[in-house]
């Protein structure tokens with residue numbers, strides 16, 4: 001999907017055009033602010049539109065607020081009401097568990113539950129009283145770049161990269177519409193990283209999944225993201241296409257990009 005983006009005067013809102021048509025916005029963020037208990041501003045009036053079916057990369061210096069922002073999107077951190085909308089609905093008005101099914105999350109390090117890979121994949125649907133059949137489990141494994149031999153392995157037998165793919169399959173079992181990933185490959189070797197990246201790109205293409213990925217790897221973002229959001233000191237300072245990152249104007253953004261490339 002060829003996407004063209006235009007940023008408004010403040011550099012904060014994404015006014016997107018996809019193939020010449022206005023894309024459907026999956027998530028809208030409006031004046032999202034977080035102040036710590038000590039009065040420090042962690043997020044400062046973030047405004048962002050996240051189009052459906054695209055991969056948005058989030059990059060920025062350490063401590064700039066990327067994880068906090070990501071966690072606000074499925075209420076792992078509770079945003080103020082009327083600041084985050086999913087399909088136009090204020091997420092604070094949604095049942096938090098159903099929100100987290102729709103907006104799944106994968107963390108830096110996978111934590112698998114006891115039992116087999118299949119038990120892990122079946123976990124989410126089971127909570128709703130649905131038992132996935134073998135074929136459904138195999139399909140989720142395949143979506144996560146794992147072959148059927150993993151079905152009956154236990155978590156302890158897996159490498160971190162394999163466990164991360166099982167964690168992905170477990171998240172996908174909830175049939176999310178949005179996937180949030182917080183540095184999902186920073187603990188992985190290049191091959192495992194490529195496996196995860198391939199899975200993400202396939203999910204976008206085949207299921208129109210909306211994906212928001214925080215990464216410290218600018219190269220990774222350039223490989224898979226359709227649009228990049230640059231966060232500095234709790235503010236979105238640039239929204240760019242990945243091949244135009246060098247055009248970032250904010251001085252901190254330029255410095256960060258120079259040091260990271």
Ligand SMILES: Nc1ncnc2c1ncn2[C@@H]1O[C@H](COP(=O)(O)OP(=O)(O)OP(=O)(O)O)[C@@H](O)[C@H]1O
Pocket residue numbers: 036037042060061062063064065066067068069
């Ligand atoms: N619960 C909290 N209470 C107080 N301060 C917090 C809390 N969570 C995060 N912070 C602070 O908010 C700022 C942003 O943290 P956050 O983890 O969102 O940044 P980040 O960009 O994801 O960093 P990194 O790239 O290092 O993971 C940091 O200064 C952090 O210390």
